[in-house]
């Protein structure tokens with residue numbers, strides 16, 4: 001029997017206020033906001049949730065501090081500065097997305113350098129860092145840095161680091177019944193005579209939406225091509241992260257500053273199914289690593305660790321790498337976007353395209369999308385007709401767990 005709420009016409013087609021494509025943070029956060037704002041919305045994804053940038057991220061909810069490292073205030077550091085408080089309200093169950101079941105890996109991030117900190121007066125004056133940075137006295141250093149070999153100034157930022165799988169699980173639970181996994185979405189999308197996108201399921205049922213919202217990370221480009229849209233254009237920022245499994249009991253979260261605008265090395269520590277400590281290394285090392293072979297990057301990483309922590313011995317550690325690309329709206333001169341991006345696709349009437357550009361900016365993305373939607377049309381939200389045909393996506397494994405198999 002057709003569900004009348006989803007089949008306002010006699011054709012059996014299903015009508016929604018919005019269908020979101022992409023099961024990373026962008027799609028899940030947006031779905032949550034649409035659902036609680038009264039929209040009849042669902043999310044389709046072609047792979048398990050989080051697979052892509054979201055589970056490859058370092059989980060930092062940052063106020064833009066690392067973007068001010070050049071010492072100059074810039075737009076990015078000012079616009080992102082409100083995000084940590086936004087997330088804090090959500091994590092406390094008092095925001096517009098309930099993240100009460102999301103785990104925190106660390107409530108702080110360290111930052112250290114032996115040379116450049118003194119010059120960063122603009123940095124310490126910026127909104128992004130005001131009230132959020134403290135100098136750490138020698139006797140209060142974390143265990144990792146309690147060694148006479150450590151030289152330099154150490155600062156503690158209040159930036160939080162989230163356990164991303166628990167964030168995804170939290171959002172999946174909030175939106176239970178609205179998440180669907182569907183293969184080959186690109187080939188199912190088409191446009192009708194009025195230039196409206198629609199999607200056809202295997203049994204011929206058409207999904208129609210007042211707005212399709214593309215939140216598929218780097219997959220947005222292929223989806224746009226399937227709809228014969230050339231704008232908005234995308235740029236990819238390649239990285240190669242380094243994964244280090246070792247036996248030291250140091251769950252550490254920190255940026256080491258060097259001469260570059262991005263931190264020389266960013267270290268985060270993540271849960272592992274084994275009893276090893278997993279250090280996940282990014283920053284300039286991962287940016288430069290994008291053009292290296294895995295073995296070259298592993299050698300460079302070993303050298304960095306030997307220089308920064310000469311009192312530790314990583315000869316028994318297991319190293320592996322994770323090539324991954326950040327997907328962003330195309331910018332002049334390949335600049336880093338300052339903000340989340342959400343705009344209508346050209347050449348089709350009912351499609352919005354979004355890239356959060358940072359995990360931290362997912363709330364900002366959803367706010368931009370909501371501002372561009374027509375009001376919801378009141379409907380019953382019974383999704384039984386879809387639940388019978390499509391599967392429910394699981395949460396993807398963390399990249400370093402997947403790579404062990």
Ligand SMILES: Cc1cc2nc3c(=O)[nH]c(=O)nc-3n(C[C@H](O)[C@H](O)[C@H](O)COP(=O)(O)OP(=O)(O)OC[C@H]3O[C@@H](n4cnc5c(N)ncnc54)[C@H](O)[C@@H]3O)c2cc1C
Pocket residue numbers: 021022023024025026027044045046047048049050051052053054055056057058059060061062185186215216217218219220222223239241282324325326354355356357358359360361
């Ligand atoms: C190494 C790394 C570290 C990072 N660290 C941080 C950090 O610490 N803090 C921070 O704020 N940001 C960080 N970021 C940025 C952040 O991870 C991304 O901005 C964010 O996760 C992007 O989310 P997304 O949902 O847009 O994309 P993704 O997470 O890539 O999700 C896109 C989803 O769309 C699905 N999809 C793709 N193509 C299709 C298709 N054709 N049909 C259907 N579904 C499709 C995929 O399965 C995927 O699940 C980091 C990024 C990287 C790469």
